[in-house]
Amino acid sequence: MTDTAIDVPSGKPAAIPTPQPGDPRLARLSLNQATVKRWTLAEAVAGCQRAGIPAIGPWREPVADMGLAAAARLLRNSGLRVSSYCRAGFLTGPDRKAALDDNRRAIDEAAELGAPCLVMVVGGLPDGDRDLAGARARVVDGLAELVPYALERGVRLGLEPLHPMFCADRAVLSTLGQALDIAENFPSAAVGVVVDSYHVWWDPQVYEQIARAGERIAIYQACDWVLPIPADALLGRGMVGDGYADVGGLRRAVDAAGYTGDIEVEIFNADVWEADGDAVIATVARRHVQYVI
Template sequence: MSLERFSLNQWTTRYWPLPDLVAGCAEAGVTGVGLWREPVAEYGLARTAKLVRDAGLTVTSLCRGGFFQQPDAIAENRRAIEETAELGAPALALVSGGLPEGSRDVDGARQRVADALAELAPYAGRYGVRLAIEPLHPMYCSDRCVVSTLDQALDLAAPLPAAQVGVMVDTYHLWWDPGAYAAIARAGAEDRIALFQVADWITPLPEGVLTGRGMLGDGCVELRRFRTAVDEAGYTGPIEVEIFNDDLWAMPGAEALSLCVARFAEHVT
């Protein structure tokens, strides 16, 4: 496996300006990038689409939609779907959101996710965009994501067309789950795998857990086992390296990218 499946998620090199990121990827032979809505909006949506297209890169996903506990979630997610389509990305990453402020009703929060997906899926279909439900580690359940396992994500996707709603496999969030590999096989059988992301889990976690993802090979995740399982499930698409880590963010962008590529070859492929 060569670099054709490697994709650099923009947040891995968070402070690398978008034009420099695009030029650096092109120079390194990396053809895929996963983008985030905030820096895209700052640079300009149409301008970003042209920049990436002119450099010969493919946008592998846009992050993120979801956060369905917010009162304006449906309208905001419609805008995110439109942005995904304009960038030519096949998938919009969905982080479902946590509990509304003051609420303890986790079942109600999960039902809200299901209702939102039912409303948004046809809209995504009209734009040729696939909603990629991303389960997050259970420690994020209260505030960021009430969907914690791949099976939960698949159950939410099940009533809706696979072309409109899929799931994301993220090693950082799923490595702990004893049912993860069976769920990956299920996702493949149901044609639901929309995206595959890799990062490692380091112990002990840094104080700021949101920036505690490890460089590939620095932690305890069986990265190659995940990649093999996803391949065997029939997924042949991009593999995004998405690492939130202060030390990595402090590195020059080109240096961080080079390290990611080397570790990807060593631990994932």
């Protein structure tokens, strides 16, 4: 990979040289596929290989586009680790059976892909519903149904607390403490938690909850909080280093809690998605060295 020396999406000159394949500082870096959303799974795998990124977190849609068996074969032969699989959940809606069936399919896919963890975005409040406690109870109830299946398949469910900005429409799970309160009802092998710096950085309890989480930490995701929040609030995630989240401090905290796994960069951002994928990955790698490890 050539060093573009230009950061994405800021367009500013890179602060440090791009680490090259084989650089030990990249050893724990993983590219969540959503960061290079326009790429197919094959393109994302090839991009990681070119850049020396040793792990990838695939998403269900591009896996389906390729076909599950072919995707599993590609990943097995790629030399890349699979850090997580995104995503399932959405357990709060009215059609419980359809949701559980879809989650079981996602568990099967994760098992086939060799993903250690299936990321769970639990779902928001149905329209017109103000019963948050009820929605949260449905999450616990749905998980109880899925846990035996997940254990059988050897897939860990990773409960992801989302920023409270998404409580109404995406996840009634808003803090790491709340995720742990739920996870602790189940075996650690079956239910862990996802720590995503973008979602948890603001939480006054986050450091004590990370310490509490310990071996429950299924994956650490890195992403920055940037302003302004865009028209589509889902796409407001920034390249690490461009915003306010202490992504490195949170990484040190998860490590201190015993986490030794991948550091997966997941950025939903229209400007990042418009950019050249190799330039995105090069920026991700530089920022990882500069701000995270």
